[in-house]
Amino acid sequence: MMNADLIKEVDRIVDLYGGRITGSIGMLQDIQSRYSYLPREALIHVAERLDVPLSQVFSLATFYKAFSLRPRGKHLIVVCMGTACHVRGATRLVDEIGRKLDIKPGETTEDNLFTLEAVNCLGACALGPLMVIDGEYYGNMAPKKVESVLGKYSES
Ligand code: FES
Incomplete structure (x- = not known):
């Protein structure tokens, strides 16, 4: 139907x-x-x-990478895994986000609040490691900053 x-x-x-x-x-x-x-x-x-x-x-x-065939959460977190971001610690960053939200790249949290995607170079390598949430850029992103940044989006 x-x-x-x-x-x-x-x-x-x-x-x-x-x-x-x-x-x-x-x-x-x-x-x-x-x-x-x-x-x-x-x-x-x-x-x-x-x-x-x-x-x-x-x-x-x-x-096209911008399209998703699966429902996404309210907030889309994109972490760059391109070479420049990778050498600056993007793996630790994505691991930390995954641990905090209990999801892997490509997944959405159970409360549908966050979707995590890992992508290749976002074209802003000087800012690496780079995380983008709903189009807002967070450069030089250290794992220890993850909690406070995500907190901004967790409030209802
Ligand atoms: S490698 Fe991350 S923005 Fe280019």
Whole structure:
């Protein structure tokens, strides 16, 4: 059974791009920002509306790192594991975050508050080790600072 509200919203987004295949990345971006991930029913409906195989929409959705096929937590923590950040201790940083939240990269906390993602170079190597939460940059991030930074996001 499909969720009628979701279908209506996807229709609105597809129409914004004139229902054309050339707008498909924009559509997925809009769906992602609306739901914080790409629900499977949404992708099925996009494929139907564009009259393309579902596999084509799925391959777009999995090709771009910015897209997520799984629900994400309220706050997205991205830790850079690129070379520059790695030599400055990114592994210890990601381990500390994982310990504090009891999750591994790619996972979401049980209370849906945080999702942790490890990525390659974010293009701000001078700031390494680098952690980004909801688009806000935390440079020279030491493991011992993790608790106080996360605390800012934990309050309801
Ligand atoms: S390696 Fe981390 S920002 Fe470049």
